Amino acid sequence: xxxxxxxxxxxxxxxxxxxxxxxxxxxxxxxxxxxxxxxxxxxxxxxxxxxxxxxxxxxxxxxxxxxxxxxxxxxxxxxxxxxxxxxxxxxxxxxxxxxxxxxxxxxxxxxxxxxxxxxxxxxxxxxxxxxxxxxxxxxxxxxxxxxxxxxxxxxxxxxxxxxxxxxxxxxxxxxxxxxxxxxxxxxxxxxxxxxxxxxxxxxxxxxxxxxxxxxxxxxxxxxxxxxxxxxxxxxxxxxxxxxxxxxxxxxxx
Amino acid sequence: xxxxxxxxxxxxxxxxxxxxxxxxxxxxxxxxxxxxxxxxxxxxxxxxxxxxxxxx
Amino acid sequence: xxxxxxxxxxxxxxxxxxxxxxxxxxxxxxxxxxxxxxxxxxxxxxxxxxxxxxxxxxxxxxxxxxxxxxxxxxxxxxxxxxxxxxxxxxxxxxxxxxxxxxxxxxxxxxxxxxxxxxxxxxxxxxxxxxxxxxxxxxxxxxxxxxxxxxxxxxxxxxxxxxxxxxxxxxxxxxxxxxxxxxxxxxxxxxxxxxxxxxxxxxxxxxxxxxxxxxxxxxxxxxxxxx
Numbered sequence: 001x002x003x004x005x006x007x008x009x010x011x012x013x014x015x016x017x018x019x020x021x022x023x024x025x026x027x028x029x030x031x032x033x034x035x036x037x038x039x040x041x042x043x044x045x046x047x048x049x050x051x052x053x054x055x056x057x058x059x060x061x062x063x064x065x066x067x068x069x070x071x072x073x074x075x076x077x078x079x080x081x082x083x084x085x086x087x088x089x090x091x092x093x094x095x096x097x098x099x100x101x102x103x104x105x106x107x108x109x110x111x112x113x114x115x116x117x118x119x120x121x122x123x124x125x126x127x128x129x130x131x132x133x134x135x136x137x138x139x140x141x142x143x144x145x146x147x148x149x150x151x152x153x154x155x156x157x158x159x160x161x162x163x164x165x166x167x168x169x170x171x172x173x174x175x176x177x178x179x180x181x182x183x184x185x186x187x188x189x190x191x192x193x194x195x196x197x198x199x200x201x202x203x204x205x206x207x208x209x210x211x212x213x214x215x216x217x218x219x220x221x222x223x224x225x226x227x228x229x230x231x232x233x234x235x236x237x238x239x240x241x242x243x244x245x246x247x248x249x250x251x252x253x
Numbered sequence: 254x255x256x257x258x259x260x261x262x263x264x265x266x267x268x269x270x271x272x273x274x275x276x277x278x279x280x281x282x283x284x285x286x287x288x289x290x291x292x293x294x295x296x297x298x299x300x301x302x303x304x305x306x307x308x309x
Numbered sequence: 310x311x312x313x314x315x316x317x318x319x320x321x322x323x324x325x326x327x328x329x330x331x332x333x334x335x336x337x338x339x340x341x342x343x344x345x346x347x348x349x350x351x352x353x354x355x356x357x358x359x360x361x362x363x364x365x366x367x368x369x370x371x372x373x374x375x376x377x378x379x380x381x382x383x384x385x386x387x388x389x390x391x392x393x394x395x396x397x398x399x400x401x402x403x404x405x406x407x408x409x410x411x412x413x414x415x416x417x418x419x420x421x422x423x424x425x426x427x428x429x430x431x432x433x434x435x436x437x438x439x440x441x442x443x444x445x446x447x448x449x450x451x452x453x454x455x456x457x458x459x460x461x462x463x464x465x466x467x468x469x470x471x472x473x474x475x476x477x478x479x480x481x482x483x484x485x486x487x488x489x490x491x492x493x494x495x496x497x498x499x500x501x502x503x504x505x506x507x508x509x510x511x512x513x514x515x516x517x518x519x520x521x522x523x524x525x526x527x528x529x530x531x532x533x534x535x
Contacts, residue, residue, distance in 0.1 A: 042280075050273070051259060061263030068276035108283055115279040119272040126268050139485070146482035153478060157469050166532040167465045171479060174461060174525050181486070224280060231287035235294035242301055251298050 027230035034227035041220030049213030071221035073116035079109025087169030099165035104232035110148035136185035147175040318410040325414030346372040365434035366495035381459030404527040420452025443498035457522035464529030
């Protein structure tokens with residue numbers, strides 16, 4: 001401890017998490033809490049959104065798809081960002097836990113992207129008359145799905161897992177350019193997909209009775225992502241730390 | 254009345270319910286897949302430890 | 310006697326060109342592929358000139374993309390196989406400079422060559438001569454960007470078994486914005502509209518890629534080589 005008492009700040013937490021056993025134990029501890037909050041938020045969000053929120057003036061009851069579509073899309077971007085940033089941290093500072101986080105986040109993010117595309121397609125059919133349209137947001141979201149597949153495949157293609165991790169991290173960073181394109185595409189181009197309603201500066205356009213369940217679903221999906229990430233992270237860390245002594249104790253429990 | 258209205262979703266039932274359904278399936282798949290991933294990692298580690306112990 | 314960076318780059322560029330010209334059949338392969346692929350579309354879709362004109366920009370660009378992918382794997386593979394790549398990396402010259410020289414050579418041999426024969430293909434696809442200027446400019450910028458995206462992919466996958474499929478899987482999603490703007494620029498020129506907007510975007514993409522891709526490609530090589 002330094003003189004003047006211990007200075008525990010944000011970076012202490014960061015350094016601690018860089019240690020695989022600490023990250024493993026933290027993931028295990030946080031998991032149930034993430035699941036509990038996620039279940040509560042998603043439960044409330046679905047019930048309030050599907051039953052109690054009033055139907056939209058223009059879209060009728062079809063707008064309720066937003067309660068699964070918007071959170072999925074948001075998480076698809078958030079998961080990719082997590083993957084890219086964790087990979088970058090792992091590459092730059094040589095922190096192996098970063099690679100474990102990136103590897104864990106990838107399949108989760110890909111599934112959210114698929115859900116965003118499918119629910120969006122089902123929403124588009126009654127609203128725009130077509131299941132698919134090549135507008136910037138949909139196209140860049142589809143590209144995001146391909147980028148996920150690329151990163152996952154690249155990691156698995158290497159026989160040496162260390163090299164595979166590094167190559168996948170680099171690819172994740174290169175593909176990160178697409179993330180702001182997906183988000184800002186609705187502002188940069190006029191197209192079929194509606195502009196931002198929630199993520200804007202100033203007051204959101206949606207009335208409260210519709211907005212609260214949406215925010216709850218967003219929060220619920222985020223916590224769900226955290227929960228599943230923790231689940232996968234344990235396995236990823238175990239796989240990378242098989243030789244270490246602490247693993248022996250951890251798997252006995 | 255409210256009940257049937259709910260399931261009909263104002264006529265959009267065949268779009269709304271499959272969407273909700275797909276999203277829920279995706280959530281469930283994530284949990285199942287993560288569990289399987291952890292179980293397999295655990296198995297591999299235990300096997301490696303057992304082999305190391307038997308070699309001693 | 311130590312060699313300066315630019316002299317080293319010139320030497321590598323000359324070496325690449327000389328080696329490629331020793332195998333003229335391999336040199337022509339991407340060009341022939343380009344011609345064949347552009348022929349496929351009128352055969353499969355419609356030989357009607359008016360319809361061809363509509364799909365010409367897309368056909369041109371997809372064919373350029375695919376033939377670029379075909380040749381990019383050879384960027385590092387031959388040198389990686391016989392150990393030259395490691396020697397180059399250890400030579401003391403900055404890896405970025407080596408990568409720039411090699412990628413430039415690749416572009417001259419495939420992309421620039423493609424641009425050169427594109428008027429031929431454009432005529433076959435009923436693109437009006439007035440649009441040629443924009444088409445050539447957009448293809449030049451686009452193939453250069455593609456060479457760089459391909460260099461990143463090649464750096465990541467050199468030495469992998471089944472690397473070529475993975476290479477395409479990696480490069481194609483990255484190349485999609487390029488495809489959109491490139492085809493759009495040519496399309497506008499054909500329609501008589503001002504292509505400046507799309508061309509500026511294309512130029513910006515090219516500039517962005519050319520400045521950052523050397524760093525990414527050499528980082529990829531360092532990962533593969535160490």
